[in-house]
Amino acid sequence: MRDVVLSESSYRQGQRDARDWDGAAVSYAQALKHKPKQANLWVQLGNVQRERRAMEEALAAYRRADQIQPDEADTLHQLARTMRAMGDKAGAAQVYGRVLKIAPTLSAAQREAVVLEAELRPPPTEPRLPSHLAAIVLGTVGGHCNASCPHCPTGKAETAWVPRTEMPWALFTRLIDEIVDLGIVVSGRVSFGLFGDGLLDSMVVERAAYIRRRMPDVNLIVNTNAAAFNRVKHGPLRDYISTMAVHCESLVPATYNHLMSPLRLERVLPKIEEILDAFPGKVWVSTPVSRLNKDEMPALRAWFLERGVRKVNVVPISSRCAEDRTVFNAMAFDPQPVRCRASILDDLIVDCDGQILMCCNDFQRLESVGNLKAQSLEDTLTGMRRFKVAQLLENGGHASLTTCSRCFADSPT
Numbered sequence: 001m002r003d004v005v006l007s008e009s010s011y012r013q014g015q016r017d018a019r020d021w022d023g024a025a026v027s028y029a030q031a032l033k034h035k036p037k038q039a040n041l042w043v044q045l046g047n048v049q050r051e052r053r054a055m056e057e058a059l060a061a062y063r064r065a066d067q068i069q070p071d072e073a074d075t076l077h078q079l080a081r082t083m084r085a086m087g088d089k090a091g092a093a094q095v096y097g098r099v100l101k102i103a104p105t106l107s108a109a110q111r112e113a114v115v116l117e118a119e120l121r122p123p124p125t126e127p128r129l130p131s132h133l134a135a136i137v138l139g140t141v142g143g144h145c146n147a148s149c150p151h152c153p154t155g156k157a158e159t160a161w162v163p164r165t166e167m168p169w170a171l172f173t174r175l176i177d178e179i180v181d182l183g184i185v186v187s188g189r190v191s192f193g194l195f196g197d198g199l200l201d202s203m204v205v206e207r208a209a210y211i212r213r214r215m216p217d218v219n220l221i222v223n224t225n226a227a228a229f230n231r232v233k234h235g236p237l238r239d240y241i242s243t244m245a246v247h248c249e250s251l252v253p254a255t256y257n258h259l260m261s262p263l264r265l266e267r268v269l270p271k272i273e274e275i276l277d278a279f280p281g282k283v284w285v286s287t288p289v290s291r292l293n294k295d296e297m298p299a300l301r302a303w304f305l306e307r308g309v310r311k312v313n314v315v316p317i318s319s320r321c322a323e324d325r326t327v328f329n330a331m332a333f334d335p336q337p338v339r340c341r342a343s344i345l346d347d348l349i350v351d352c353d354g355q356i357l358m359c360c361n362d363f364q365r366l367e368s369v370g371n372l373k374a375q376s377l378e379d380t381l382t383g384m385r386r387f388k389v390a391q392l393l394e395n396g397g398h399a400s401l402t403t404c405s406r407c408f409a410d411s412p413t
Contacts, residue, residue, distance in 0.1 A: 021051045039069035073103035107217040111187040127387040132185040134346040139194030140167045140201040142352035153363040167352040178377040193223030208240035226271040288317040290331035316410035334411040342390035362403045
């Protein structure tokens with residue numbers, strides 16, 4: 001009988017690993033008919049239901065696990081996350097309170113609770129220092145990229161004047177130190193690679209080590225198309241980063257060579273395979289889907305997942321605020337204007353020369369909200385420019401911002 005139980009457990013685990021969420025949900029439901037009081041099975045069912053976007057079912061599963069085995073930090077953490085995702089922020093705040101009483105050092109719950117507290121606060125009526133940043137995106141190499149994709153402004157005339165130099169070490173360390181010294185919580189991620197490829201930075205390993213030393217719990221990501229990967233040089237990153245995010249738009253040579261020109265699949269694919277080998281469990285693939293690659297998405301996803309990729313993130317294509325949307329419009333399925341809320345300023349976007357930008361799609365750097373060469377981080381974050389832009393976004397004034405007026409993205413597919 002024990003062998004049968006182990007076999008069923010392995011089967012469910014296999015379904016989860018294969019992202020067969022529907023099948024896993026059925027398997028967990030069947031297992032719970034025989035073991036209705038096994039709390040961990042209810043938690044796993046909740047996790048699977050959340051992946052299926054069946055939020056009510058996920059909530060019910062986590063609540064059942066909490067009834068069977070109260071005051072388990074992981075159960076309560078998942079319950080709080082689900083309540084927040086469903087819009088019950090006040091209820092989620094109470095559950096986060098329970099989590100942090102049980103496990104006060106649970107860093108992910110700490111970060112999420114800080115963000116939720118900020119969300120529940122009334123909108124500011126004057127500039128103030130934020131308690132958290134959702135993400136820090138660092139352009140450590142400026143607009144230096146070894147690809148010039150047809151739907152991206154990088155490498156085109158419209159961004160020719162954008163700096164393509166490395167962020168000075170003194171500027172980089174001062175920024176990180178100021179964030180830490182101001183007590184600002186980074187709830188999401190720190191990432192290298194804004195308008196360029198993170199692996200083109202000659203100091204990428206040293207920067208990653210510095211961030212890991214100053215922010216030991218942060219989710220640290222390097223964004224790359226893999227073409228610049230060198231195992232000897234970049235292998236040490238595995239000790240510091242959380243994720244190597246690989247941008248790959250196709251595994252069909254002709255399609256890849258067009259979408260990621262001038263890169264060639266026959267040269268880059270071996271580099272991707274090296275990364276998969278060098279960073280087991282840490283690779284995440286990002287693929288913008290368009291009319292040119294849509295038919296291969298199932299095969300592309302399967303190929304990467306079979307090789308141990310943690311996640312394949314298929315995302316709608318964006319215009320990246322380009323002046324000319326002809327190529328984007330031809331590739332997109334149903335382009336729509338993007339109208340962000342002021343919450344995008346919860347991300348700190350810093351390019352190589354210290355310019356702080358409103359948005360990571362501002363490839364022409366038209367909407368600066370500060371400059372770390374002339375100001376401290378505190379002065380920038382509490383400056384009137386940033387505050388006024390936030391008010392403008394909250395009040396629907398996107399047309400008055402050049403970048404926002406050009407921002408289009410495909411409908412989610």
